[in-house]
Amino acid sequence: MTNLEKMGWTQPIEKEEHDKLARVITVQKNSYRLSDGNMEFLAQVSGKYLHTASGTLDFPAVGDWVVVEKLYDEEKAVIKELLPRTSQFIRQAAGERTEAQLVAANVDTVFIVNALDHDFNSRRIERYILSTYESGATPVIVFSKKDSCSVERLEEVISSTEEIAIGVPIISVSGKTGEGLDQLLSYLPSGKTGALLGSSGVGKSTLINTLLGKEIQETRGIREDDSKGRHTTTHREMFRIPNGALLIDTPGMRELQLWEGEGAMGATFQDVEALEEACRFKDCQHDTEPGCRVKEAMDNGELSIDRFQSYLKLQRELAYEKRKQDQKALMEEKNKWKQISKDQKKKYRAR
Secondary structure (H helix, E strand, O other), X not given: OOHHHHOOOOOOOOHHHHHHEEEEEEEEOOEEEEEOOOOEEEEEEOHHHHHHOOOHHHOOOOOOXXXXXXXXXXXXXXXXXXXXXXXXXXXXXXXXXXXXXXXXXXXXXXXXEEEOOOOOOHHHHHHHHHHHHHHOOEEEEEEEOHHHOOHHHHHHHHHHHHHHOOOOOEEEOOOOOOOOHHHHXXXXXXXXXXXXEOOOOOOHHHHHHHHHOOOOOOOOOOOOOOXXXXXXXXXXXXXXXXXXXXXXXXXXXXOOOOOOOHHXXXXXXXXXXXXXHOOXXXXXXXXXXXXXXXXXXXXXXXXXXHHHHHHHHHHHHXXXXXXXXXXXXXXXXXXXXXXXXHHHHHHHHHO
């Protein structure tokens, strides 16, 4: 296995190109830490890169492969180019601005981590599944802290999740005892890349520590009064675990605002869309129309009202987000041409 293969590289490559590639393992503000499987480098993007980047998605994220110039004596590197991604998990950045935040790139499997100590939220799980499918990765639902949960509670949570996570693997683990981790690793074989995503306090860092067999990530308990997690992980970081796979730990997300997802609605809500297809009328509003299969399913308990309302809410949210992005793109295009016009006038006056 070559050094690059240790970091998850799978494509054929000429020997002379090996020295030019590295993978992003940590991002902190404008600083990057890279690994080529042999050495780690502290890196920044080149001036040309900075000048040509047009948005946040053009900058490297944890998991990205980059073309670099390595300064071995200083253990530093300059990032020259970003290689095409095979997947990218994106969310709407927190705050009022319409801006994408790239959480992780080139991930094969997203582990959607939920704690069994009062953290279960089916609507949140739907959001993560939708964003994972849209990213190009495969979702796996992980219920952590199995050691603090009764058998009855575990069965209830898994049963509820199976109703909304159609075809998605569901596993339960304990970071403290190690129970269930073999099953988790079956979805993350050697050479593959996974990411742990979820709210604060669900036990992502504890899972990392247990898998590595040492205390790498700081962990803190949850608040006893409301089971809310305390932020411990402050940045995204990739680790190579003993079985040869790569695993990304991420800070807890208080909320997952969608950035895109229209293409993944069918995979996430295949039960709802199958019912819609069975309605008598193609433009059925699922209200008073005769032959409405969706309304029939909700009346007889086949489809929960909450599930259908979540489907409609996410559709509205995605439509609203698209309108905001289109408006932002329109303004950026307008400002670009306004600046071009100003530059041309300035050149003309200078003649």
